[in-house]
Each structure stands twice: as structure tokens, then as C-alpha cells.
Amino acid sequence: MSTFLEVRDLKVDFPVEDGVVHAVNGLSFKLEQGKSLGIVGESGSGKSVTSLAIMGLLKESSAIVSGEILLDGQDLVAASESDMRKLRGTKASMIFQDSLAALHPYFRVGKQIAEVYKSHNKVSKADAKKRAIEMLDLVGIPQPDKRFNDYPHQFSGGMRQRVMIAMALSCNPKLLIADEPTTALDVTVQAQILELLKSIQKQFGTSVILITHDLGVISEFADDVLVMYAGRAVETGSVVDVLTKPQHPYSWGLLSSIPTLETTINKFHSISGTPPSMLNLASGCAFEPRCEFKSSVPGGKCASNIPDLIETSPNHQSRCYLDTAQRANLLTPPEFSVQK
Amino acid sequence: MSNILEVKNLTKEFKSSSRIGEAKSLVKAVSGISFELKEGESLGLVGESGCGKSTTGRMIAKLLDPTDGQIFFNGQDISKFSEKQMKPIRGDIQMIFQDPFSALNPRQTVGSIIGMPFTVNKIVPKQGLKTKVQELLELVGLNPEHYNRFPHEFSGGQRQRIGIARAIALNPKLIVCDEPVSALDVSIQAQILNLLNDLRKELNLSLVFIAHDLAVVRNFCDRVAVMYLGKLVEVSSADEIFNHAHHPYTKALLSAVPAVNPLNKKSERIHLSGDVPSPIDPPSGCRFRTRCWKAQEVCATTPPALLQVGKSSVACHFPE
Numbered sequence: 017m018s019t020f021l022e023v024r025d026l027k028v029d030f031p032v033e034d035g036v037v038h039a040v041n042g043l044s045f046k047l048e049q050g051k052s053l054g055i056v057g058e059s060g061s062g063k064s065v066t067s068l069a070i071m072g073l074l075k076e077s078s079a080i081v082s083g084e085i086l087l088d089g090q091d092l093v094a095a096s097e098s099d100m101r102k103l104r105g106t107k108a109s110m111i112f113q114d115s116l117a118a119l120h121p122y123f124r125v126g127k128q129i130a131e132v133y134k135s136h137n138k139v140s141k142a143d144a145k146k147r148a149i150e151m152l153d154l155v156g157i158p159q160p161d162k163r164f165n166d167y168p169h170q171f172s173g174g175m176r177q178r179v180m181i182a183m184a185l186s187c188n189p190k191l192l193i194a195d196e197p198t199t200a201l202d203v204t205v206q207a208q209i210l211e212l213l214k215s216i217q218k219q220f221g222t223s224v225i226l227i228t229h230d231l232g233v234i235s236e237f238a239d240d241v242l243v244m245y246a247g248r249a250v251e252t253g254s255v256v257d258v259l260t261k262p263q264h265p266y267s268w269g270l271l272s273s274i275p276t277l278e279t280t281i282n283k284f285h286s287i288s289g290t291p292p293s294m295l296n297l298a299s300g301c302a303f304e305p306r307c308e309f310k311s312s313v314p315g316g317k318c319a320s321n322i323p324d325l326i327e328t329s330p331n332h333q334s335r336c337y338l339d340t341a342q343r344a345n346l347l348t349p350p351e352f353s354v355q356k
Numbered sequence: 357m358s359n360i361l362e363v364k365n366l367t368k369e370f371k372s373s374s375r376i377g378e379a380k381s382l383v384k385a386v387s388g389i390s391f392e393l394k395e396g397e398s399l400g401l402v403g404e405s406g407c408g409k410s411t412t413g414r415m416i417a418k419l420l421d422p423t424d425g426q427i428f429f430n431g432q433d434i435s436k437f438s439e440k441q442m443k444p445i446r447g448d449i450q451m452i453f454q455d456p457f458s459a460l461n462p463r464q465t466v467g468s469i470i471g472m473p474f475t476v477n478k479i480v481p482k483q484g485l486k487t488k489v490q491e492l493l494e495l496v497g498l499n500p501e502h503y504n505r506f507p508h509e510f511s512g513g514q515r516q517r518i519g520i521a522r523a524i525a526l527n528p529k530l531i532v533c534d535e536p537v538s539a540l541d542v543s544i545q546a547q548i549l550n551l552l553n554d555l556r557k558e559l560n561l562s563l564v565f566i567a568h569d570l571a572v573v574r575n576f577c578d579r580v581a582v583m584y585l586g587k588l589v590e591v592s593s594a595d596e597i598f599n600h601a602h603h604p605y606t607k608a609l610l611s612a613v614p615a616v617n618p619l620n621k622k623s624e625r626i627h628l629s630g631d632v633p634s635p636i637d638p639p640s641g642c643r644f645r646t647r648c649w650k651a652q653e654v655c656a657t658t659p660p661a662l663l664q665v666g667k668s669s670v671a672c673h674f675p676e
Contacts, residue, residue, distance in 0.1 A: 058541040058542070058543060058544075059541055172631045174631060175631070202404035202405055202568065202632075203404070203568070203570070203609060203612040203613055204404065204608060204609060204612045204628045205404075205631065206612065206614075207611075207612040207614075207625065207627065207628075208627065208628075208629075210614070211627070229541065229542065230614070231542075231616045232571075232613065232614030232615060232616045233614050235614060235615060235616050235617065235618045236614040236615070237614075255618045256618045256619065259616065259617065259618050260617065260618065260619060269543065270542060270543060271616070273542055273543050273545070273546035274542050274545075274546075274571070274616060275546075275549075275569075275571040275572050275574060275575035275576070276571050276574075276615070276616050276617070277570060277571050277574055277598060277610065277613055277615070278615070278617065278620070279574075279575065280574065280575055280594075280595075281575055282553070283550060283553070284545075284546035284547075284549050284550050284575070285546060286543060286544075286546035286547040286550055287543040287546075288547075290511050290513065290514075290544070291541075
């Protein structure tokens with residue numbers, strides 16, 4: 017399969033009063049057509065900024081974007097605003113975490129969906145309405161022709177998220193970015209929405225980038241996963257590899273610190289300290305101050321140099337100086353993957 | 357062990373604001389729930405948003421007055437206590453809130469926030485207020501030197517620690533934790549849970565732990581009460597709930613939690629269709645029947661009572 021989206025050395029800086037916030041620091045990844053990539057990380061790790069950069073939604077006046085974002089061969093970083101407008105909705109679409117804030121409260125939801133379709137296609141009002149009803153039906157909203165005339169506040173959270181998905185997919189985009197699509201929802205509704213996204217992905221062959229902090233959601237949904245820390249990828253690989261054989265101390269710590277239904281632990285593993293400020297990034301590995309294994313790397317290399325993303329096994333990369341033998345010694349796999 | 361808290365038939369109804377020409381409707385947030393909490397125990401209160409778990413927590417802390425029912429704290433019914441009668445007990449029942457950003461006054465220093473329980477209750481700690489507050493800061497893992505800082509100078513996890521320090525200031529017996537970790541990142545969440553666990557043992561606290569994250573509850577609580585639309589559907593020990601759930605709703609809730617282990621994909625997931633019905637006009641009989649795959653005629657007519665099934669209490673006509 018062909019690569020549909022390629023991000024090369026993406027950097028996003030926000031100049032602020034106290035200096036420059038380096039939100040994304042050289043991020044590279046590829047996404048194939050029809051595949052799904054999960055991006056995980058804590059708040060402030062740069063995962064949402066990455067998605068906004070892909071969609072060209074960062075204001076030029078406040079953010080400095082460099083690097084390359086190739087969508088279907090077209091570089092989005094250099095693209096003009098009018099090119100981006102054409103592309104949003106038709107090639108790439110996005111759904112957001114807070115569906116109440118993302119929908120306009122004054123307009124009927126049907127009209128909001130029809131508007132997207134009409135602005136990209138030369139169609140009559142009636143055809144646009146037909147398309148909107150068709151989309152509402154596709155995402156599983158009962159009585160779509162009646163609900164067409166409802167306002168966003170008349171929908172429940174899960175139903176509103178379905179409306180957002182309908183809107184995002186109305187022009188058959190090839191890439192869908194879902195930024196924490198289920199974080200605001202209850203688990204039973206979350207399961208419904210993930211199921212819907214999965215079936216839509218299968219049906220239309222859409223590539224999906226799923227941004228979340230919930231490793232369970234990643235595990236259920238994505239093919240590949242990218243773990244971000246302080247604006248960089250610290251580990252990438254298939255979901256099975258990364259979640260069961262994490263190679264980076266941060267991913268390992270993250271996986272050991274989450275309580276799961278399969279485990280009963282009295283003492284939660286915790287990563288000490290807090291994520292670094294993105295204002296003054298250290299010259300070395302950003303995770304070094306919190307890392308339990310830094311003393312295993314000789315010469316204080318962790319504090320002075322940023323490690324490269326190194327392949328630890330085919331299709332599995334980690335940004336860490338620990339070598340394979342050290343890893344095998346130090347990193348114990350997360351508890352849940354041991355228990356059978 | 358004796359019961360530190362006993363809740364009987366607790367009910368809360370809110371009047372919803374009405375539009376012109378419409379009768380005021382009653383939101384039945386909590387409808388007659390009963391449970392007890394043993395000393396030193398932690399009880400998890402779980403359910404989806406709108407099920408009444410936070411309302412229950414607030415009633416226990418007497419931040420809301422119940423419409424009906426009793427709350428026995430140490431054997432004493434506090435449900436109808438006035439503000440004045442509550443005053444001597446307030447120190448014994450404390451609360452930790454979900455949002456560490458809005459729970460702390462941004463214009464007060466950390467020192468005065470944590471010292472407030474003493475000031476309000478006119479208690480002078482024997483080692484002096486400042487020393488006492490600094491001891492509390494140290495106990496929750498913060499630097500005592502930060503006494504004069506303001507909340508905005510702290511991260512989310514640190515702010516939650518400040519909230520915890522304030523809650524334990526007066527040596528409470530019972531703490532109601534309303535989603536204490538859901539606003540925090542996972543790596544920070546573990547730190548706060550460990551802290552709560554340590555404090556619980558050290559100070560012999562009893563906890564009512566309100567959460568929607570079942571995995572957290574699984575690993576943190578001794579007993580779990582599952583709520584649906586203002587009613588208790590199942591109460592049991594954590595092990596029992598998570599290994600042998602009896603109520604269909606509990607089963608569905610557990611099966612909806614995505615497994616982190618990709619090799620351990622759930623074979624069959626129970627899909628609940630639709631949303632939770634409105635608490636203004638809850639379904640007759642069993643409130644879960646509109647989404648339940650086992651529902652029969654009796655479910656629509658008779659509300660099931662919370663009865664003993666195996667080692668659990670279950671409110672269902674057809675428990676598994």
C-alpha cells in the first residue's frame with residue numbers, strides 16, 4: 017500500500033512573551049492508505065498541535081511551522097490558505113473532542129453538514145440536504161430526516177459526536193484526524209463511537225489518525241502507535257509491539273502506571289516528576305530528568321545529547337541510548353501483558 | 357468493624373427551570389439508595405454521567421440537602437441537620453474535588469488555603485498554624501517552602517495535592533473524593549492514587565470514591581457500588597464485581613472498557629444501544645430495561661429490589 021501522509025521533521029514554535037514554546041520538535045511519521053495511527057502522549061506533548069498543523073489550522077501570526085507535511089504528494093506546510101480550504105473536508109477532515117464547542121449553537125445540525133458539502137461541490141440546496149440526511153443515517157442517528165432540523169443542544173454527547181463524524185465525512189476525505197473523539201463520553205457510548213469509526217474506516221478505506229491519552233482506546237482501534245513526549249516521538253511501532261514490548265522508559269512507565277481491569281495492584285507504578293516546560297528544552301533527552309535508567313547510560317550522555325529514533329526490531333523504533341542487552345535487563349514488561 | 361456511614365433510602369430531586377406555560381419538572385437525580393461504609397473502607401461509586409453519583413457524594417458531605425432519606429454518620433442521622441448543627445461535624449467529613457483548578461481560590465496563597473479549615477473553625481494547632489500547614493504540605497509530597505505561592509504556580513497534580521492537604525487538615529474520618537484523578541494525566545494519576553492510598557492507611561480514613569474510570573476503582577477500592585439513573589444496581593466487593601458481575605448493566609459497563617493489552621481483545625462485547633434516558637421521566641419498573649437485552653414484562657411493572665445474589669447485592673429480576 018502507498019504512503020498517503022508523510023510528515024518529515026515537523027517543527028511548531030509559538031513565540032510568547034517569555035520566549036519560544038517549542039511544541040513540536042522534529043516529528044516524522046508515515047501513514048498508509050486505509051491504516052490507522054494512534055498518537056499517545058500526556059497533555060502538552062504536542063499531539064494536538066501536530067494535528068492542527070496537518071490541517072493547516074495554526075494561525076500564521078502565532079505559530080511558526082517548519083518541515084514537510086506531504087498529503088497525497090502535496091506539501092501542506094507550503095500550501096496557500098485557499099489551497100488548504102479546498103483540501104479541508106475533501107482530502108483531510110478532523111473531529112474534535114468537545115462536540116458542543118465544535119458545532120455552531122445557532123444553526124441546525126443538518127444545515128451545518130449540508131454547508132460543508134455545498135461549499136466543496138456544485139450542488140443544489142436540495143441535493144446538499146439529501147446528502148446531509150444520508151450522512152446522518154450512515155452514522156446511526158435514528159430518524160435522520162427529523163433530526164436534520166434539530167439544534168446541537170438537542171443531541172446527547174454521543175449523538176453530537178456522531179453529527180461531527182457525519183460532517184467530517186460528508187465529502188469522502190481520505191484522511192480523518194480524530195482528536196480525543198471519545199474523551200468526553202461515557203465508556204458505553206465510547207464503545208459505540210469507536211465501533212462506528214472502525215466500520216466507516218473499513219467501508220471507505222479512510223486513513224485515520226487517532227489522538228488520545230487513553231492507551232486502551234489505542235489498543236482497540238489503531239494499527240500503529242506513536243508515543244510522544246515533549247514534542248518528539250519517543251517510540252513508534254505496531255500496537256502489539258509497543259504495548260506489550262515497550263522499549264522506551266517513558267512508554268514502559270506509562271504502561272505500568274495505568275490501572276487496568278485485569279490487574280489488582282496496591283501500589284501504582286508512577287513516573288516521578290512532571291513533564292518539562294516546553295519553553296526551555298534541555299539539550300539532552302527530554303525524559304532524562306524523570307528517567308530511572310539514566311545512570312545505566314555511561315558518561316551522562318542522556319543529559320547532553322538527544323538520542324536518535326533507533327530501530328530496536330523491524331518496524332519498532334525507540335529514542336533511547338539503552339542498548340538491547342540493557343533493555344532486556346532493566347525494562348520489565350507491563351504487568352498486564354505478563355498475566356495471562 | 358462498625359459502620360462509619362450508613363445511607364438509607366437517600367433521595368434527591370431537583371426542580372428544573374421551567375419555560376413559560378410549562379409545569380416545573382422534577383429531575384430525579386437520586387432515587388432511594390441505601391448502602392453502608394465500614395470504618396477504614398473505601399467504597400467506589402461508579403456509573404455513567406448523570407447517574408447521580410456526584411449528587412450522592414455531595415449529600416453525604418452535606419453540601420446538598422437530601423429530599424428524603426437518612427444519612428447516619430457514626431450512628432447519628434445528619435440528613436436534616438442545620439448549618440449550625442453541622443458545624444462540629446464538618447471537620448470529620450471532607451471532600452476532594454475533580455477539578456483542581458476551580459477548587460482552589462486563585463487569589464489566596466497555598467498557606468492560607470490549607471490553613472482555612474483551622475481559621476474557619478477557630479482551631480489553633482498546638483505547633484502554630486504555619487508549622488502545621490507546612491507539615492501538611494510535606495505529608496502530601498509538596499515542598500513546605502512553597503507556603504507563600506499561589507495556585508497558578510503549581511501543576512495540575514500538585515494542585516490536587518493541595519486539595520488533599522486541605523481535606524486532611526482537620527483529621528477527618530470520612531473523605532468523599534469526587535473524581536479526584538480524572539482531570540490528571542496517567543503518570544500523575546498514579547502518583548495521586550498512591551498518595552491517597554498511603555494517607556488512607558496512615559490516617560485510618562474511610563473513603564467514598566466517586567469515579568467513572570472502572571480500572572481505577574478496580575485497583576483502589578475495597579467495595580464497589582454501581583449506579584444507573586439514580587438507583588443502585590449492584591453492590592459488592594471489588595473482586596466480586598469485576599470477576600462475577602451479576603447485573604446486566606454492570607456486565608455491559610465492564611465490557612465497554614477498552615482493554616490495554618492488544619493480545620487480550622475481548623471476544624464478545626456487549627453493545628448497549630442508545631443513551632441513558634432522561635432522569636426527568638425515568639422508565640417505569642427497572643430503570644435499565646430500555647437498554648437491557650434481558651428485559652421482560654415484569655421489568656416494566658415492578659422495580660427490582662436490591663437483593664442478595666451470591667456474594668453481591670443486585671437489583672435485577674433476571675440476574676446472571
